[in-house]
Amino acid sequence: MNEESQKGLNTPYDSAFKSIVKKCPRMSLFLINEMFYKPGLIDEEYDGTERVELLDKELPDLEFGNLELDLRLAVYKSTRRTFHLECQSTSDGTVILKMIQYDTRSALEEADYDAFCIRVKIDDSGIVFLRSTRNTPKVMTVILEVPQGKSVSYQIPVVRMQDYTLGYIIDNKLFILLPFLFFNYEKQLEKVPDDKSLYEEILSLYDTILDRLKELEKSRIITAYEASTLYDALKAVFEALGKTNKAEKEVKSIMGGKILEFSADKYYDAGKTEGVAIGEAKGKAEGKAEGEQKLADLLNVLIANGRIEDIARVASDQEYRASLYKEYAIV
Numbered sequence: 001m002n003e004e005s006q007k008g009l010n011t012p013y014d015s016a017f018k019s020i021v022k023k024c025p026r027m028s029l030f031l032i033n034e035m036f037y038k039p040g041l042i043d044e045e046y047d048g049t050e051r052v053e054l055l056d057k058e059l060p061d062l063e064f065g066n067l068e069l070d071l072r073l074a075v076y077k078s079t080r081r082t083f084h085l086e087c088q089s090t091s092d093g094t095v096i097l098k099m100i101q102y103d104t105r106s107a108l109e110e111a112d113y114d115a116f117c118i119r120v121k122i123d124d125s126g127i128v129f130l131r132s133t134r135n136t137p138k139v140m141t142v143i144l145e146v147p148q149g150k151s152v153s154y155q156i157p158v159v160r161m162q163d164y165t166l167g168y169i170i171d172n173k174l175f176i177l178l179p180f181l182f183f184n185y186e187k188q189l190e191k192v193p194d195d196k197s198l199y200e201e202i203l204s205l206y207d208t209i210l211d212r213l214k215e216l217e218k219s220r221i222i223t224a225y226e227a228s229t230l231y232d233a234l235k236a237v238f239e240a241l242g243k244t245n246k247a248e249k250e251v252k253s254i255m256g257g258k259i260l261e262f263s264a265d266k267y268y269d270a271g272k273t274e275g276v277a278i279g280e281a282k283g284k285a286e287g288k289a290e291g292e293q294k295l296a297d298l299l300n301v302l303i304a305n306g307r308i309e310d311i312a313r314v315a316s317d318q319e320y321r322a323s324l325y326k327e328y329a330i331v
Helices: 002-009 012-023 027-038 095-109 166-171 175-194 196-218 223-244 247-254 263-281 285-304 309-315 320-325
Strands: 051-054 060-062 065-068 073-074 082-088 123-130 139-146 150-160
Touching: 002 082, 002 309, 012 073, 012 082, 012 175, 027 082, 027 150, 027 175, 027 247, 065 166, 073 223, 082 095, 082 309, 095 123, 166 175, 166 196, 175 196, 175 247, 175 320, 196 223, 196 247, 223 247, 223 285, 285 309, 285 320
Parallel strands: 082 123, 123 150
Antiparallel strands: 051 073, 060 065, 073 082, 139 150
């Protein structure tokens, strides 16, 4: 196996997937439900309020340096459960090998052992295939043959983007998959420059997705910060698909037709300006940077917690701003 196959490619699609989860970790919970709870592989369904701990870590590899997982996290409900999720934009037939390599290395890194016994725990693992065929299975199987003629097997559930519609994604809160819906049009994108009806169809889908994002934010199903994160990921993924499939001009035209401003955006900009003013009042360059960073930290916390009304007040009420600094221990 060559190095590229071993380590994988850091594509714009992988980056978008990681970015969503790192900024909005609760969105991964509904994907976990889809992958593991519906097939009956876990006995707890998550509602989005559970604590999520990101377990980003490069794993040592003797041949190629370090291996980097797409996403590994722990979810706390009645028990602590660890998950390993991979977003695959291509498949060279070695993904199942990559999964077991990552899973066993993670297990060995965290093994419990003494001089006479070692216990290793394999993560619940799943794959999102952005591109797939009819032959791509909905579940993969790992079989471990152990001594004394015994074997242990476990399943790796698969999400295939070709199986998902906008309606299903919204109904099941699979918002993390929204930016990748256009993979279902990838084979047709080359025709867009010459096919006006196809252009209009994709434009309609793009506008509908943005409308849904705005509705989800207004109804407080997702926060403005989450909506903005999904919007940024959607643009990055769609633009990359356009470049790859000779439809860059048409994709930019579609994306330029409607630009969303979420409620957090204007308050963040106003707050950043206020932060500059705070720093300038100290009369030093380092004071300016400190004041701007302090307010930026507060705004990020408020956005992540959906406290949009507080963001508006923070921009103009110095006393209230000070109380929130204290509340969140921002110094």
